[in-house]
Amino acid sequence: MTARPTPGWLKPALELGPVALFFAGYLWLRDDTFLIGGREYDGFIVVTALFIPLILASTAALWWLTGKLSQMQIVTAVLVTVFGGLSVWLNDERFFKMKPTLIYLLFAAVFFFGLWRGRSYLQLVLSEAMPLTHAGWLLLTKRMAWFFVGLAVANEVIWRTMSTDAWVNFKTFGLPIAMFAFFIAQAGLMKTHATAPEGED
Known part of the structure; x- marks a missing residue:
């Protein structure tokens, strides 16, 4: 299409x-x-x-x-x-609240499987936006896999121990803010492992 x-x-x-x-x-x-x-x-x-x-x-x-x-x-x-x-x-409502946990654990498992094979599946998605060395992609993928595990744990703790209001706020605002903060925190990695776009020296 x-x-x-x-x-x-x-x-x-x-x-x-x-x-x-x-x-x-x-x-x-x-x-x-x-x-x-x-x-x-x-x-x-x-x-x-x-x-x-x-x-x-x-x-x-x-x-x-x-x-x-x-x-x-x-x-x-x-x-x-x-x-x-x-x-x-x-x-x-518990089933819907479990959804983010499963999403993050699923992608963490996929990333860990790729790392076990010496590959970065994250690179397949973001390579055009962030040109990095192979070592850089492996390191970023490892960090993101553990980050997803952390988000899954946080989701489980919040929906099981806090109010529905707290969970909705976490899902609407907390998760996007955490994702944004994660990529900001990777600025050093991206600078160290950056590669020039194809065709440039």
Whole structure:
């Protein structure tokens, strides 16, 4: 599929928009209870049910506009559908709260497997954006794998020991901030292991 010219803001909006709408919807409905089909659902479950088609529509729009999807986008859409669907079906918010844990552990496992084979699967995704030496990619991949393990542990601790409000804030703001901070912290590695773009000395 051929990618179509799109405004620069559209792709980030499609990626971050569903999360922002989930947060806004939760703030709006968190104190409400809904009777649907003779069964009571709290606001969190209703917002989760609305989030599933929203993330699928966003992912489909990204594919239609860009002609490709990253593995992270595909895995996220699948796990949102499966675990969000389980939360709605069983009327149990715990399944949806486990989703980030599984996403991060899955990618950590993939990265560790690649390192075991002497390869950086992170390089396959980011090589165009960050030209690094092979040693640099291996080191960055190792750090990111452990970072994902840390995020998985943090998600488990927060959803199991804190309120739903705290977990929603962590998911909406904490995870993106942690990811941003991680890459900022890798500035030294990127400088040390940077390579010139192809065709340049």
